[in-house]
Amino acid sequence: MEMNFFAPVRIITGKECVAKNAAEFSALGKKCLIVTGKNSARKCGALSDVQNALESVGVAYEIFDGVEQNPSYKTCMDAANIARSMGAEFVMGIGGGSPLDAAKAVALLAVCPMDAETLFSGKWDTQPLRVAAVGTTAGTGSEVTSVSVITSPEGLKKSFRAPSLYPAVCFGDASYTLSLSAQFTRSTALDALCHCVEAYFNRTTNDICRTFALRGTAILLEMLKKTAECENCVLSFDDREKLYCASLYGGLAISVAGTAFPHAMGYFLSENHGIPHGNACAVYLGEFIEYNIKNAPEDAKEFFDSLGTDKESFASLVNKNLPQINVKLTGMEIEKLAPRFENNKSLNKCYGKADREFAVSLLEKIFGV
Ligand SMILES: [Fe+2]
Known part of the structure; x- marks a missing residue:
C-alpha cells in the first residue's frame, strides 16, 4: 500500500486550550500580528483569550481586524504591510476560513510582497512567517491545511498552497462555536x-x-x-x-x-x-x-x-x-x-x-x- 501523508501542525483542542498553552506562542516569536474579522473573534471570546495569553508570555502584538468574507488579495497585502512595518515574527489567525486563509497569505506576503498572479501561480520560493491558528467555527479545517483561498483582483476565488504554509500550531476550543x-x-x-x-x-x-x-x-x-x-x-x-x-x-x-x-x-x-x-x-x-x-x-x-x-x-x-x-x-x-x-x-x-x-x-x- 502506497501512502504519503504530511500535515505538520500541532493540534491542541479542549476547553481553555489557549490559556493553558500560552507557552506555544512565545516559541513562535516576540512580536505577532493578529489577523481576524470585524466582530466574531471579539464576540466569541477568542480574541480576548489570545490577547491575555500573549500578554502572559510577553509577546507584543497588533491587531488587524479588517478581514472580510472571502478575503481579497488587497486586504491581505494591507495586513502584510502592517506585519512588515511592525516587525512581526509570526501571524495569528483567529476565526473561520476567511481569517485563517488570510493569515497564511499575510504570513507569506509580509516576507515577500508579490502581485496576485505570482501569488496564485505558487511559483515563489519564500519561507513565510509562521502562523498560529485559532478556530472559531466548525467547518473550514483551514487550521490544519497548507491551503489558502483568496479572492483575486478579478473577483475569483483562487487557492495557493505550500508545505511551509501549514500553521505551526492550531487551537480548537469549541466554546468559541457555542453561539x-x-x-x-x-x-x-x-x-x-x-x-x-x-x-x-x-x-x-x-x-x-x-x-x-x-x-x-x-x-x-x-x-x-x-x-x-x-x-x-x-x-x-x-x-x-x-x-x-x-x-x-x-x-x-x-x-x-x-x-x-x-x-x-x-x-x-x-x-x-x-x-x-x-x-x-x-x-x-x-x-x-x-x-x-x-x-x-x-x-x-x-x-x-x-x-x-x-x-x-x-x-x-x-x-x-x-x-x-x-x-x-x-x-x-x-x-x-x-x-x-x-x-x-x-x-x-x-x-x-x-x-x-x-x-x-x-x-x-x-x-x-
Ligand atoms: Fe471548504
Whole structure:
C-alpha cells in the first residue's frame, strides 16, 4: 500500500486550550500580528483569550481586524504591510476560513510582497512567517491545511498552497462555536462534510486520508441529524466539540487529498450569488455521491458500509440542512462559467471523467432555466 501523508501542525483542542498553552506562542516569536474579522473573534471570546495569553508570555502584538468574507488579495497585502512595518515574527489567525486563509497569505506576503498572479501561480520560493491558528467555527479545517483561498483582483476565488504554509500550531476550543447561529452551524458543518466526502472519493486519496474522512463523516452525520431538527441549534458543548473535531478530520483529509468537483463548482456561487461556502459546495453533494457510485462503485460501497448508511439517507440528511438555493442560470451564463472548468485541478482529481463538458451539463441540470 502506497501512502504519503504530511500535515505538520500541532493540534491542541479542549476547553481553555489557549490559556493553558500560552507557552506555544512565545516559541513562535516576540512580536505577532493578529489577523481576524470585524466582530466574531471579539464576540466569541477568542480574541480576548489570545490577547491575555500573549500578554502572559510577553509577546507584543497588533491587531488587524479588517478581514472580510472571502478575503481579497488587497486586504491581505494591507495586513502584510502592517506585519512588515511592525516587525512581526509570526501571524495569528483567529476565526473561520476567511481569517485563517488570510493569515497564511499575510504570513507569506509580509516576507515577500508579490502581485496576485505570482501569488496564485505558487511559483515563489519564500519561507513565510509562521502562523498560529485559532478556530472559531466548525467547518473550514483551514487550521490544519497548507491551503489558502483568496479572492483575486478579478473577483475569483483562487487557492495557493505550500508545505511551509501549514500553521505551526492550531487551537480548537469549541466554546468559541457555542453561539454560532443555526444557519451558520449547518452551512459550516456541510462544508466539513464536503471536505470528508471529496477527500474520500479522490484520485489522490490514501488510507490515512480515508480514515480521517470516514471518522469525520460519521460524526457529521450524527450531528447533522441534530442540526436538521433543532430550530435554533442549541447544541451542547460536547456536540459542538464533536463538530469541531470533525472539521479538523475533514481538514486533515483534504490537506493531502484535496477537494473534488463540489468545491470547484461551488466557488462561483459564493462569488456571484453570495451563497455561503458550505451550502455552495453541498448543493452538489448528492450528485457527487451518484457520480462516484457510477465511477467508483467499490469505493462507494465501502464508504456506505463503513458508515452503516445508504445514499438515500445520506442525501436526505444533506437536504434537510441545506436551504433552498435560488440560482437560475441561462445557457449563456453557463457558457461564461465553463472556462474555469477546463483542465481544473479539482475536477481532474475525481474518478471517472469530470471535465468541462461534465461541469456544464451538471450546471444545466441543477441551475438551468
Ligand atoms: Fe471548504
